[in-house]
Amino acid sequence: MTGDTQRNLLRTLRYDVPASLVVFLIAVPLSLGIAMASGAPLAAGLIAAVVGGIVAGALGGSAIQVSGPAAGLSLVVADLVQTYGWRATCMITLLAGAVQLLLGLLRAARAALAVSPAVIHGMLAGVGVVIALSQLHIVLGGSPQRSALANIMELPSQVAAMHGHTVAVGLLTIAVLALWTRLPKQIKAVPAPLAALLVAAVTAWVFRWDVTRVDLSGSFGELAFPVLPNGDWHHIVGAVLLVALLAGVESLLCSVAVDGMHSGPRADLDQELTGQGAANMVTGALGGLPVAGVIVRSTANAQAGGQTRCSTILHGVWVLVFALGFGWTIQLIPMEALAALLVFIGVQMVNLGHVRKVHGHGEVPVYIVTMGAVILLGLAEGVLAGLALAALLALRRLTWVTVKVREMPDGRWHAAICGSLTFLGVPRLTHELRTIPAGVAVDLDLNIDFMDNAAFETIHSWRLGHERQGGTVDIDELHDEWYALAASGARMYPVKTPPATPDRWWLPWAHRRRRPSWRPQDEPEHGPRAPVECQLTAGAREFHRRTAPLVRPILTELARKQQPTHLFITCADSRVVPSLITASGPGDLFTVRNIGNLVPRKGAEPHDDSVVAAIEYATQVLGVHTITVCGHSGCGAMAGLLSGGVKAGSLPGMRRWLRHGHHSLARFIETAEGPLDSRALDQLCRVNVQQQLENLRTYRKVDEQVREGRLELVGLYFDIGSARVHMVPPLPSTVSVRI
Structure with missing residues (x-):
């Protein structure tokens, strides 16, 4: 026996055998x-x-998904049994497996994922209600009626004439x-x-309750081989496709859900659909129910290891x-207990x-x-109604356009149009533009x-008309240049284009999408260029145009008084943006x-009042709750300290300022273990944060507020390369920081 075979055998004995026993105990009832x-x-x-476990398990594409009879298909099967008989229903199952x-062989499994989960969940909920209503009568x-409405209408008379023992078994279950x-x-x-x-079985046997026992006629020894159904072949083909698609979609969605429950290989959906087809052909030939991937048993399998x-x-x-050795024990189960189990499952x-x-979407x-149509009309009708509504809502979202028009304080008007501009949005677009x-x-x-x-045409015509009346229109396309291309006569592609990289305020200027430099229309192409606009001036213009309208209400409220809760002390390094890293x-x-x-x-x-003044004002006037010292990786000031001032040799002001870091350097040297290496700089940056928290405690007012619990000192370290912010633990002499 090879090493791999032995390991696989041990893993099966340790994990798979116990898990299979758990799933088996759930699967039988x-x-x-x-x-x-x-x-x-x-x-x-x-x-x-049996077939779902052995055939679908062996041939399917999911490692731990468990297949078997699914409650979601019970309504379809019940209708087929009443219409064509049981043996013909087996043939429909066999043909559905072939489909x-x-x-699966045509690799069409991915298409099933296009079905809205809301339709699937609504279908299962509707099926659950129908099952619960029908089994509640038992x-x-x-006896259950043929429809959910009939079951509801018959329920009062059933309650009035209910039988004691049967109800007791059901309630006990x-x-x-x-x-x-x-x-x-x-x-x-x-x-x-x-x-x-x-x-329920033991209680009914001990107290000799008058209940109905399970009938196992049609057992394994009496296989019901399939026969061709009689009737309109259009309806038969529709039934085959309905069983195939419902069972297939449920299995594939279950496979995707199960993939999130384990760390093993991901499911091959095409192979899974092929395995489900083979299993349904076998179960149909042997006289079994249609099979599909079942989330309850699959979850139990994953949780059991x-x-x-x-x-x-x-x-x-x-x-x-x-079934072969102990099937006789099933006949001890009261039918009312099975019905109660189904009521419970239906409600769940x-x-x-x-x-x-x-709801979130x-x-x-x-x-x-979907749920209502399944309950009132039937499974196929409910699914079709849900799919139709989902398609309509998707079309509405894809064609929805948002138009916001408002007057700015400087007298200019601002209009923002968002979404997908199609002919369906023209009426709303026209109405809003006419308000300008x-x-x-x-x-x-x-x-x-x-x-x-x-x-x-709507936007272009409005623009031309507005400009003829003496107005101006400055169009800025934030997503893609659809208007500019159409105005230039370029070919418009009939599909949506991927979004261009948007201008984001947090991106460096060099990383933003560059726009063509502005040039007067009468300037010759090869003549002297107009001066390039300063980046700060351009940024201010962009702020006025895009950001200011959004933040103006907040800044108007803050204009009278500031009430910050944090004093944030950090490096002047241009790569550290406090508002960005703290959101x-x-x-x-x-x-x-x-x-x-x-x-x-x-x-x-050397004496410095600028930092002290900020600390005094923040703690005694503004009443901040927290003082945060934030260092960062690769700090040039700390590199100067490590070099003994060599790197700041030509900067006398820098040399004098770095004297305030000598305590940090001394503490770093005291705690350093072994020779200094490439990580020494970042270690010093972290120690420096701890030392500055200690320095804050040298001010009496700060120390008093910390001791009284009115002020908290927090250390942060910003790793620039990984864009991660880390908490820096304080020195033993400082107050503990709550993370």
Whole structure:
């Protein structure tokens, strides 16, 4: 036995075998319940669990996804059984597997990910409601009706005539399921569905309750081989495609979700679809339910430590062994307990977590419409209704345009147009542009990713008309130059272009998108150029045009009084931008910058009042809560200290100022271990932050406020290369910093 084989065997014994047993204990009761909800023989659920585990597990593309009968398909199967009979439904399952196999070979699996998750979640929620309503009648001792509405209307009479023993078994099952998660971890090792059925079966047997026992007719020894369905072939083809697509999409979305639960190899979606197709062909041929990837069993497999597909395959083997050797024990389970299990599962399928997720993206209408249509009309109709609404909402978002027009304090007007400019947005665009008075100066910002001819004609015609009336229009295209290209007669591509690198205030000037230098129209092309505008002046103009309108309300409020909460002492290095690395805004930081972020100790020479004045004003007038000293990597001042003043030899002012860093250098030399290396500079930069926090405590007012808990001292270190800010622990003599 080779080393790799031995390691794989040990991993299987250590991780996959225990995980497969956990999944097996969950799969048996769920498979029986789904078969019952589908109107199929109960043995069909076990057949599907075996085939899903062994065939889909061996041939699929996901390492730990578990396949088997899925509750989401139960409504389709129930309708097919009532329409064509069970054996014909098996043939539809077989043909659906062939379709899945073909789609997998054609590498079409990725297309399934285009389905909105809101539709899938809404479909599962609708299926859960329908299952819960139908199985609730069995719990009450009655029979389910053909539709959800009929079940709701029949419910009062069922409640009035409910039978004691059947209701007691159902309530007992639901109680065990609900309370099982609150029990100690050792007890919860037994899956809740298995525990609930065991408690219900034992209780009904001990007290001799009058309940209905599970009927295992149609067991493994009596396979129901498929036959061709009779009826309109259009409907039959539609049923085959519906089963294939629903099972395939559910499996692929489950694969994507399961990938986030483990660190093993990612799923091959095309191979997964091929494996699902092969499994559905086999289960259809053997008389089993359709199979799909199931999130409950897959999650259990991942949480139980499953590492490879061996756990999935073994779970199918255990189901087969149980069905052949211990299948008779299933007949002890009360049907009402299985129905109660399905009621509980159905309620859980209405997942509020899914509602919160789709709410964040504005897709709650899709979820509600899909769920409602599934409940009232049927599964296929509900899915189609959800897909149609999702497509309409997507079209609305893609063609939505935002137009904001306002007058500026200097008398100019500013208009901002954002979104995708198509003919659908022309009415709104025209209405907003007409609100701009004639003859005024207009700054028009186009932040668009697409413009069709109708939108261009609208803007261009308005511009020409406005300029004829004595006004001016300055157009600035922030995203891409759709207007400029159209105005020049260039060919417009019929698709959206990727966004150009936007101008960002935090980018250095050299990294921003350069615009052509301004040149008067009457200046000859090769004549003397106009002087290039100063970057600061250009930046001020850009601030007035773009940023000032956004921050003016805040600055107007701050104009009367500043109330910063932090004194921020940092280096004058141009690469350190306090507002950027702290995500702060106007009015947050009272900032002091100097070479080396130094704080002169009280009474130190050379005397310096600038830093002391800022500290006094911040702590005694502004009442800041925190003083932060922020150093950074590669600090030139610290390099000068390390060189003994050599690097500052021709800078007398620098040499005098760096005397305030001698305590930092002494502490660094005292704590340094071994010879100095390339990391010495950054180590000194960190020690310097600690020393400056110590220097702050030499001022009596600062020390008093720190001792009283009214002031906090914080040390930061900005690693420029990695763009990361680190907390610097204080020296033992300073107050502890809360992180």
